[in-house]
Amino acid sequence: MTEPPLALLAELTHRCPLQCPYCSNPVALNGPGEELSTAEWTRVFQEAAALGCLQIHLSGGEPMARRDLVELTAAASAAGLYTNLITSGVLMDAPRLAALRDAGLEHVQLSVQDAEAASADRIANLPGGHAKKLVAAQLVRDAGLALTLNAVVHRQNLDRLPDLIELALAMEAGRLEVAHVQYYGWALANRAALLPTRAQLDAATATVTRARAELRGRLVIDYVVPDYHASRPKACMGGWGRRFLAVSPAGRILPCHAAESIEGMVFPNVHDTALHAAWFGAEAFTRFRGTAWMPAPCQGCANAEQDWGGCRCQAFALVGDAAATDPACALSPHHHLLAEALDEAASSDSSYRYRRL
């Protein structure tokens, strides 16, 4: 039986003052004119809550670029959703944050690009951005809101993981999310500049293990391991169409925020489809739900209901077939592609193709 989703990722806009080369937004970004209106989002939030979602992530792009963010937060909260704001922090100020808190915001997830300002600003291609984030963190604490620091890590910042942990402590964040880049969309275009080395990864894993033990009760560290050095894939999104759904700025209803990277898939839109109908009935959701769709070697594999065959977007990006076993799995006939990408990265420079409209 298909269970209802637990969380909605609402990508309110693709507008963003930053240009991170690993941005998880699609390469073909939605323009401001395509964005859903306040009333449309409000309806989507109500539908999500009625469907069974408990939590909403107000995300983007930069959600604070939406002038109606306070209204949207109030609407999400009124619908009974636990509201989380995923922000770069560079557009934050005290009055706006106070208004968001009063509208029912419960948690802020603030991203940093590095622990060191010069490097962070280069990665985001926004001079002065990092300094604004430090101010934003203080504003969140002053407002009495729970704070998570999010750091996307890769070859060009992974060596400063200990400093990122220090930064989280200095910010009095309750959680630190250390997420290795996932390679599709923009990140795939920048893969050679971003893939970490095995030595970097091993050092990072040791750092996290040590810090978790030392900081028990003070800081929770969530660590998303990278696929390229793995032999088993991750259960992407907890399985396709099992726990999460996302809505894009233009209203497309997606099983995962990256799903639009899979060419040839047709996604329902909130303009003509209710979330309930999309979740339970749309081909885009039923296509890779469960295990029936699986090819060999996943079919019948003991791990099928643990990792659900891995990431469909990664399978499409690397193999050209969204229904293939995730090549991150050592049992995939395409697993060698990952080692080849690591070799290529080892001899590549660190220039980026920045995320732009």
Added chain:
Amino acid sequence: MIGTDIPRFGPGMKLRHDQARDRWTVMGPERMFLPDETALEILRLVDGTRSVDAIIDDLAARFAAPRAEIGADVLAMLADLATKGVVRA
């Protein structure tokens, strides 16, 4: 935590009834817990005004159980919930 402490929910933590699944859920930043029966009984009494002692009194009366026994359970459970960041003194 000791008897006179007044437990409250940690930053971003909430106990919420999940209507779609008809169960109680502890909601927090990027995490959800399904409290067991004991945790749920305690968390429903965490309101930022009741002390640990008051919570123990309430539960001991309601379950007609020896206060010492309930007290030990409540303190152990609150310590566990505090490590998870769900409550703090």
